[in-house]
Amino acid sequence: xxxxxxxxxxxxxxxxxxxxxxxxxxxxxxxxxxxxxxxxxxxxxxxxxxxxxxxxxxxxxxxxxxxxxxxxxxxxxxxxxxxxxxxxxxxxxxxxxxxxxxxxxxxxxxxxxxxxxxxxxxxxxxxxxxxxxxxxxxxxxxxxxxxxxxxxxxxxxxxxxxxxxxxxxxxxxxxxxxxxxxxxxxxxxxxxxxxxxxxxxxxxxxxxxxxxxxxxxxxxxxxxxxxxxxxxxxxxxxxxxxx
Amino acid sequence: xxxxxxxxxxxxxxxxxxxxxxxxxxxxxxxxxxxxxxxxxxxxxxxxxxxxxxxxxxxxxxxxxxxxxxxxxxxxxxxxxxxxxxxxxxxxxxxxxxxxxxxxxxxxxxxxxxxxxxxxxxxxxxxxxxxxxxxxxxxxxxxxxxxxxxxxxxxxxxxxxxxxxxxxxxxxxxxxxxxxxxxxxxxxxxxxxxxxxxxxxxxxxxxxxxxxxxxxxxxxxxxxxxxxxxxxxxxxxxxxxxxxxxxxxxx
Numbered sequence: 001x002x003x004x005x006x007x008x009x010x011x012x013x014x015x016x017x018x019x020x021x022x023x024x025x026x027x028x029x030x031x032x033x034x035x036x037x038x039x040x041x042x043x044x045x046x047x048x049x050x051x052x053x054x055x056x057x058x059x060x061x062x063x064x065x066x067x068x069x070x071x072x073x074x075x076x077x078x079x080x081x082x083x084x085x086x087x088x089x090x091x092x093x094x095x096x097x098x099x100x101x102x103x104x105x106x107x108x109x110x111x112x113x114x115x116x117x118x119x120x121x122x123x124x125x126x127x128x129x130x131x132x133x134x135x136x137x138x139x140x141x142x143x144x145x146x147x148x149x150x151x152x153x154x155x156x157x158x159x160x161x162x163x164x165x166x167x168x169x170x171x172x173x174x175x176x177x178x179x180x181x182x183x184x185x186x187x188x189x190x191x192x193x194x195x196x197x198x199x200x201x202x203x204x205x206x207x208x209x210x211x212x213x214x215x216x217x218x219x220x221x222x223x224x225x226x227x228x229x230x231x232x233x234x235x236x237x238x239x240x241x242x243x
Numbered sequence: 244x245x246x247x248x249x250x251x252x253x254x255x256x257x258x259x260x261x262x263x264x265x266x267x268x269x270x271x272x273x274x275x276x277x278x279x280x281x282x283x284x285x286x287x288x289x290x291x292x293x294x295x296x297x298x299x300x301x302x303x304x305x306x307x308x309x310x311x312x313x314x315x316x317x318x319x320x321x322x323x324x325x326x327x328x329x330x331x332x333x334x335x336x337x338x339x340x341x342x343x344x345x346x347x348x349x350x351x352x353x354x355x356x357x358x359x360x361x362x363x364x365x366x367x368x369x370x371x372x373x374x375x376x377x378x379x380x381x382x383x384x385x386x387x388x389x390x391x392x393x394x395x396x397x398x399x400x401x402x403x404x405x406x407x408x409x410x411x412x413x414x415x416x417x418x419x420x421x422x423x424x425x426x427x428x429x430x431x432x433x434x435x436x437x438x439x440x441x442x443x444x445x446x447x448x449x450x451x452x453x454x455x456x457x458x459x460x461x462x463x464x465x466x467x468x469x470x471x472x473x474x475x476x477x478x479x480x481x482x483x484x485x486x487x488x489x490x491x492x493x494x
Contacts, residue, residue, distance in 0.1 A: 029303055048303060048331040059372060062331075102257070104283070107305065109372055111331035139257050139285050142302020142398065146274070146283060147258030187258045187281060220258070227285055228254040231300060231454055 002175065003158035012162045015152070015215055020132075020226035022140045030141025032226070034133035037166055038123035043133035044116045045141040048105065051112035062105030066096040066115045068130055074122045076167065091127045098131050098151065098183040098193035104144040113143060124167040125153045128181050131193065136223050140230070149192060150219040151183035154208040156200050161207045163215055180205075182212055186220045189213070251290045254300070254454070255282040261295050272297025287454055300454065304330040304397035304427040306375045308366055313387070313425030314377070316360045319352050326362065326377065329394065329427040334375035336364060341379050361387040361431065363423055383423070390421065390433030393443055395450045397428035402453040403446055410449065410459060417466040418442040441466070 006012065016037030025031035028044035035041070051057050068091040070080045095117065105113060115137065117130040131151035139145055154163050158175030170179050178198030184191055200208065245266025249255060261273060262280045269275045272284045273295050282288070286299040306312075306328060314326035314334060323337040338346055341355060356362055363384050364377040379385065395403065404411050404424055415422050420434030420442045430446060432439050445462055452458055462468075 030301065050331060050333075108331055111373075140301060142284060142299050144272075144283050145257040146276075147281070148256065185258075187260075187276060224256045224259065227256045231254050 003160050003169075003172065006162070007166065007168065012160055013211055013214055015164045015218065016166065018219075018222050020136065020222050021229075022136055022226050023230045028137070028141070030137045030139070030143070032133045032136035032140060034129050034136065035121075036125060036129050036132075036164065038121055039125050039129045040119070040121040041126065041129040041133040042118045042120065043130065043137035044118075045113060045134075045137040045143070046116075047113040047141070048108040048111040048143075049114070051110060056112075057110040059109050060106075062108030062111040062113060064096055064100055064103055064105065064113050064115065066092050066099065066117065066134065068092040068095055068117045068119075068127065070119045070122060070126065074119050076123070091130070094193055094195065095127065095131055095134060099134060099138065099149055101190070101192050102135070102146045102149055102185060103138060104146070107144070113138070113141070122167075124165055124170045124179070125181065127151070127193075128153050128183070131183050132219065132223065136227060139223075139227055147185045147187045148220060148223050149183050150186055150216050150223070151181065151193060152212055152215055152219060153179055153181040154212045155179045155198070156204050156208060161204055161211060163208075163211050176200075178204075178208075180208060182209070184212065184216050186216055247290070249288055251288065253288055254286070255288055255297065256285050257281075257283055261288060266293060268294045270294045270296035272299060299398050301396060302398055304328070306330055306332060306334065306366055306369050306373065307426070308369055310366045310426035311363060311384070312366065312427040313361055313363055313392070313423060313429035313431055314427070316356050316358050316362065319356070319358060321349075324352065324356050326364070328375065329397070329425075329429055332373040332375055334364075334366070334377045336362075336377040336379060340367065340377065343380065356386060361392060361429075363387060363425065363431075387423065387431050387433075390431050391439055391443075393430050393432070393446065395428050395430060395446060397426065399450045399453045400424060400426055400428060402458070403430070403449050405459065410462065413459075413463065413468055413470075414442050414445050414466065416470055417468040418445075 019035040021033045024033045025044045030045040032043050048062050068088050072079050072082050115134050117134055119126050128151035135149040153165055155165050155178045157169045157172050157177050176199050178200040180196045183193035245264025247262045248260050259282045260279050269280045273280050274283050284299045286297040289296040314328045316324050317327045318325035326334045328334050364379050367378045368376040418438040418441050420432050420438050423431045432442050
């Protein structure tokens with residue numbers, strides 16, 4: 001009994017299909033597109049640039065400002081009302097906190113790096129997709145970063161611990177469901193985001209978190225490939241730089 | 244024994260392990276974590292003996308002392324001008340660093356530089372809080388009239404200038420344009436409109452292919468240039484040893 005089969009015969013430790021690109025928005029200093037299953041996020045980074053209003057300025061470091069937004073047509077149900085909501089403000093905040101441990105803006109006192117995340121299509125795991133896109137966009141913008149940030153959701157659907165839940169699983173009604181979005185710094189294994197919705201036992205939580213460690217290297221490789229591919233488009237021979 | 248994980252001239256991303264062990268040293272754009280050396284930017288790796296250096300491929304301009312930049316007047320004050328520098332910080336030019344003319348107290352400074360003017364200036368000082376001071380006293384430092392302005396990625400500027408200014412000199416000769424390249428990624432061109440367009444597309448090509456070998460030949464072919472490449476037109480280029488600073492316009 002219980003939850004035995006995922007859509008598309010996906011394994012319980014398997015991610016949805018991922019597509020990642022960088023440099024998708026020409027006017028931005030850095031940008032990225034990250035699509036996981038039917039959840040797709042664009043991220044654009046502007047800066048370091050002048051920060052106003054002035055009272056927000058910090059003379060000892062530059063600040064990071066994130067903005068998460070879902071497009072009105074992005075959901076499957078009703079139209080998402082445009083403008084900031086309680087939910088999007090919270091996600092903007094946790095995104096900022098998830099990315100802040102890796103970025104170093106000490107070189108840019110009083111300045112700001114703006115990150116805009118737009119979700120064009122959502123099917124659960126949108127904050128994770130947003131964080132993945134944002135970390136790639138920051139790297140693309142040439143910001144000093146200790147590492148990229150990898151984000152994915154794990155959880156328990158009925159009696160099975162699973163990774164990267166889609167909306168149907170989050171809305172599963174025949175048993176308990178828990179959804180745990182998390183973000184990890186791959187090089188150190190530190191968590192920068194850990195939230196939970198639903199209920200889960202201690203043992204299952206540990207199981208779920210260790211499951212996430214399995215997929216982190218895969219996600220990191222995808223981000224890495226997307227970042228370097230931008231430059232490989234122009235030719236594979238990267239030797240002989242005159243600088 | 245230390246182990247090198249990546250090869251010379253590969254493109255790396257933040258968090259990528261470059262070397263293991265204490266035999267290698269982290270240079271610019273890299274850092275040490277435990278006994279590993281990791282990258283902290285997207286860029287090309289340059290292995291220089293035991294030191295690993297990362298040449299960034301993207302990022303906005305950060306003001307640096309002695310850089311020659313092109314900037315725009317955004318404010319005229321009692322004692323000077325404030326400029327927009329295509330970076331996170333604006334820069335100040337005081338009257339005494341602007342000209343050796345005698346300027347009476349309270350004189351109209353807009354007769355020198357007015358709001359919206361583009362000026363080639365040199366950075367004389369940058370403080371820890373990124374207050375930037377400029378001067379316009381010096382060779383090639385002046386107000387720009389006419390022509391067109393384009394913006395490029397400031398990390399690609401050294402490539403656009405080339406060794407000893409060879410690349411920009413070639414474009415100048417091939418297109419008969421007057422070109423000033425600012426370290427901050429602003430480039431001013433002036434010439435016949437169709438020549439300007441050719442020069443702009445050559446610069447765009449360099450910007451897109453900056454990390455590729457044999458670029459000079461590619462650009463030479465693109466411009467249909469037959470002259471000698473690599474010889475600067477004027478001796479002034481040789482004053483500075485750093486390629487970064489060789490962007491003085493001599494025309």
